Amino acid sequence: MDFFRSINCLLCWIILTSAPLAPACSQATPNELLLPGKPDYESLSENGKQMFDGLTNYRRYSGETIIVQMRPIADVLSNNRLTITIPRALSGRVEQYEVHVKTIEYADPMNYKIYGTVGESLLTVLLTSRNGMKGGVIQGRERSYEICDLGDDGQLLLGYGNDEGRENFCASGIGSAMQVQPEHEPDKNGRKPGDNAKIEPCTSNIRVLFLYGNNVSPVSATNHAYNTLDVFNQTVTNSGVAGTAYVQMAGVLPTTFTLKDGDIYKDALALSNTSSVQNLCNQNKADLVLLFTWEKHNALGGVPDPTIYHHPNSSRSFAIVDLSSPNVPVVGAHELSHLFGCNHENENFGLPYAQGYVCAGVNTLVATGTAPGTKILFYSNPNKFLGAVPMGDATHNNAKVMTDKSPIVKAFRPEPNVLSGSIYGPTSGYAYQVYTYEAIAKCGSPPYSYQWKESSDGINYSGNGTGEFYNVGLYHNGSHQFYLKLKITSADGQVLENWLQIWVNDEPNGGYRKGHKQDDSLQAKGSEAVLRPNPTSGLVEVVFNAEKATEVGIGLIDLKGRVHIQRQVFKCSAGRNVIALDLAGKGLAPGMYILTARCGNQVIRKKVIYQPALKP
Numbered sequence: 001m002d003f004f005r006s007i008n009c010l011l012c013w014i015i016l017t018s019a020p021l022a023p024a025c026s027q028a029t030p031n032e033l034l035l036p037g038k039p040d041y042e043s044l045s046e047n048g049k050q051m052f053d054g055l056t057n058y059r060r061y062s063g064e065t066i067i068v069q070m071r072p073i074a075d076v077l078s079n080n081r082l083t084i085t086i087p088r089a090l091s092g093r094v095e096q097y098e099v100h101v102k103t104i105e106y107a108d109p110m111n112y113k114i115y116g117t118v119g120e121s122l123l124t125v126l127l128t129s130r131n132g133m134k135g136g137v138i139q140g141r142e143r144s145y146e147i148c149d150l151g152d153d154g155q156l157l158l159g160y161g162n163d164e165g166r167e168n169f170c171a172s173g174i175g176s177a178m179q180v181q182p183e184h185e186p187d188k189n190g191r192k193p194g195d196n197a198k199i200e201p202c203t204s205n206i207r208v209l210f211l212y213g214n215n216v217s218p219v220s221a222t223n224h225a226y227n228t229l230d231v232f233n234q235t236v237t238n239s240g241v242a243g244t245a246y247v248q249m250a251g252v253l254p255t256t257f258t259l260k261d262g263d264i265y266k267d268a269l270a271l272s273n274t275s276s277v278q279n280l281c282n283q284n285k286a287d288l289v290l291l292f293t294w295e296k297h298n299a300l301g302g303v304p305d306p307t308i309y310h311h312p313n314s315s316r317s318f319a320i321v322d323l324s325s326p327n328v329p330v331v332g333a334h335e336l337s338h339l340f341g342c343n344h345e346n347e348n349f350g351l352p353y354a355q356g357y358v359c360a361g362v363n364t365l366v367a368t369g370t371a372p373g374t375k376i377l378f379y380s381n382p383n384k385f386l387g388a389v390p391m392g393d394a395t396h397n398n399a400k401v402m403t404d405k406s407p408i409v410k411a412f413r414p415e416p417n418v419l420s421g422s423i424y425g426p427t428s429g430y431a432y433q434v435y436t437y438e439a440i441a442k443c444g445s446p447p448y449s450y451q452w453k454e455s456s457d458g459i460n461y462s463g464n465g466t467g468e469f470y471n472v473g474l475y476h477n478g479s480h481q482f483y484l485k486l487k488i489t490s491a492d493g494q495v496l497e498n499w500l501q502i503w504v505n506d507e508p509n510g511g512y513r514k515g516h517k518q519d520d521s522l523q524a525k526g527s528e529a530v531l532r533p534n535p536t537s538g539l540v541e542v543v544f545n546a547e548k549a550t551e552v553g554i555g556l557i558d559l560k561g562r563v564h565i566q567r568q569v570f571k572c573s574a575g576r577n578v579i580a581l582d583l584a585g586k587g588l589a590p591g592m593y594i595l596t597a598r599c600g601n602q603v604i605r606k607k608v609i610y611q612p613a614l615k616p
Contacts (some may be wrong), residue, residue: 029083031076035129036087037067037154048153054184054217054302055148055156057294058408063326064143064159065149070134072109072460073127080479082116083123084138084156086145095140099125104458108430115234121384122362122376126230127529135227137329141374146329148223162374170264170299170335183281202443204420206410207250208336209286211277213257215294216323224292224323225252228332231377235333235365239399245406247336248418249577250286259295264302264320267295272304272318287412288339289318290332300325301335310350311341314412314561330375334365340405342366342379342398351404353397357561363589364391366398419444419494423486428556429474433605437484437500438470444490451487458483458501476504530601531595535609538584542597548574553598554581556608564588567598583610 038044041052041059044067056065066088076082082104086095101116114127117557123139127147134155136147145157208229212221229247236245257277262268271291281289281460297320304316311317319335321328339453345367356367357380363369364380376383380392381399392398425437441448452465456477474482482502488496529544542554552572556565565586570579581595588610597604 003153017519026481031078031082033071033076033474034087035069035071035084037069037150037164039067040113044150044153046573048150049209051150051153051219054219055150055158055223057215057220057323060334060387061158062324063164064157066145066157066159067154068157069154070127070147071174073106073112073114073129074109077104077114077457077459080116080481085233086138086159086453092557094442095143097125097138099141103501106459107485107497114245122236122378123374124377126234127224128476129231130226133223133226135223135230137227137231137307139374143345144327146224146227146327148220148227151169164326164441167183170301170331170338196506198459202417203410203418204245204443205248205418206244206287206406207285207413208247208288208290209250209281209284210252210292211255211257211280212252212292213255213259216292217541218254219251220323222252224328224332225331228303228321228336231329232333232336235337235377236402237380238377239384239402241379241399242394242403242406244410245340245402247288250284253280253284255291256445257282257291259293262295264297264299265305265323267297268302268318269309269316270315271303271320277318277431282413285413285416287317287409288336290336291318292323292328293320294323296324297322298325301331303335304340306338306343307347309350310413311339312408317409317412320417327375330377330454333377337366337379337398340409341345344368345380345396351401354397354401355396356398357392357396359386364387364398376433400488417443417445417487419496421488421496423498423500425484425500426502427500428505431475431504432473434471434473437470437472439470439488441488441490444494445492447491450488451489453485455485456481457546458499460486466563474502474504480504480506529604529606531606531608535611536583537611537613539580539582540595540608541578541580542595542604542606544573545576545579546572552577552579553596554579555596556581556583556586557594564593583608584612588612 024318041049044052053059066086069086080100082099082101084097084099097118099116099118100120101114103115108110110129110132112129112559116125117123118125118139123141125138127136133149134147135149138145138147143159143161145159148156148158150156153267210221210225211220222519229249233246238388257271260265276287301319301321303319309316317339319339321332321335323572325331341351342356343354343366347355347359357364358367358369362374362376364376364378366379378391379398379402380396382390382392382397420443421439421441423437424440426435429435442487449463450466450468452470453463455461456475458481476482480502480503484500484502486498489493517577529542532541532543550572551569553567553569555563555567557563590611592607592609595606595608
């Protein structure tokens with residue numbers, strides 16, 4: 001296949017510049033993430049050497065290897081910023097990146113996920129810890145690194161130039177960001193699907209089973225598997241793809257499958273036809289399978305030839321990634337995307353909008369292209385932009401492929417009873433206004449118990465709320481971010497933690513002052529206010545008392561904080577007031593909304609249920 005056909009666009013490299021190189025420091029700055037680790041392989045413990053050998057195929061990895069010690073996130077994160085200095089680079093230069101943290105999921109020092117960008121560019125930094133096992137990716141303009149864990153000996157950076165491996169690519173580059181909660185359609189009473197407010201039908205994410213042959217260590221397979229999932233899910237989030245496309249781990253297991261051919265596409269086909277592999281897939285209820293191997297194939301990754309087997313295809317939902325690749329997580333995420341039906345930028349089969357996209361400076365995830373090696377964690381999408389340039393068009397829209405086809409992939413295997421859930425509520429709001437959030441539980445065994453905590457920095461949490469609903473007054477510490485953490489426990493002992501990051505706006509009339517709560521809400525006083533009728537099929541009246549003659553602004557938002565009716569200003573008098581607002585003809589979907597009435601520095605917020613009138 002022709003993997004490297006150029007597509008011109010007007011993007012300049014300037015949007016992808018990393019921070020300038022800085023001289024080496026003898027002492028870490030307060031927000032410096034990495035410290036130099038053991039100086040060489042021989043200085044590692046016996047366990048560290050075994051892990052190093054597994055990650056590098058007994059030191060035959062062709063890229064750069066650097067041993068480091070990652071400092072605790074809580075020690076280095078300041079005002080949503082941290083610094084990464086690569087202690088030693090192949091070029092002999094020091095590489096330094098100023099990271100702007102975008103999302104935080106932090107349970108404790110042993111379990112977290114941090115996503116950020118290098119400055120204001122599209123280059124990505126993804127840092128994770130699962131029960132103390134550190135992982136992630138660091139994307140630079142010229143060189144990038146995968147983070148793998150060496151246990152007590154620290155972490156291993158697997159480094160490579162971004163151009164490495166382009167010539168034999170079915171995937172290329174590296175890069176990587178908080179899961180967007182999927183939309184839930186309310187019923188006629190404003191409630192979500194299921195028997196009651198908190199329980200939805202049992203569904204989980206798409207499940208991926210990772211296999212490894214006898215020439216791959218379980219340490220290597222596990223590190224690469226989790227990094228691959230993180231890169232894939234970050235791309236889904238960045239690209240505005242429906243939440244149904246998120247993937248989760250089904251397992252990391254050895255296989256007796258032996259490769260048949262040096263052609264990775266033929267081997268992927270043989271993998272899909274192997275009964276032992278099919279049995280592992282069914283036993284683990286995996287929708288997709290990805291095999292890690294060290295074989296020096298004709299390409300770094302592949303799936304059963306997509307020009308013959310149009311994807312998604314349940315019998316061909318198998319892929320291979322060769323660990324000789326210098327960028328395993330991105331190659332893995334790229335190959336999994338092929339199994340949904342995404343094509344390269346120059347392939348004209350399958351869906352008519354399935355092509356990846358290439359610009360002058362970057363390639364989207366499912367493109368190969370001629371850009372200088374930098375791959376951004378975005379699917380081609382005409383609704384996403386690089387500066388002022390769209391990332392796709394009518395024929396280059398992998399984001400639509402992923403959204404359209406994820407329900408098909410999800411149905412490849414039976415649904416497992418793995419506890420899942422989310423936090424339902426607005427993702428933005430005003431400081432010191434009270435908002436209600438709801439726990440959504442799926443699978444596992446009811447009844448469920450809930451524990452809520454809140455934070456202004458995403459790391460230090462307080463509170464011990466219980467119950468399926470949680471009311472909280474938003475605040476922030478200067479960064480305009482607020483975080484909720486929810487732990488769900490099912491009756492069969494499964495435990496799940498969820499996070500929600502909320503953008504906090506200051507009150508427009510200066511109501512927010514750091515460290516001071518000003519009573520500018522009518523949550524209590526506004527209890528006298530009523531909406532009538534409620535539910536409504538069109539006209540709704542808000543009846544309330546004003547302290548004095550003034551103006552009142554009326555608007556309508558949904559439970560996510562999105563504006564549906566812009567603020568309209570009405571004159572109100574001292575005493576009782578009745579203001580009418582017509583919801584019909586505004587393109588509103590049936591469901592629950594928030595009517596806001598702002599009078600001076602006083603605010604009334606009332607829930608209203610909209611039910612369009614049935615046409616005769």
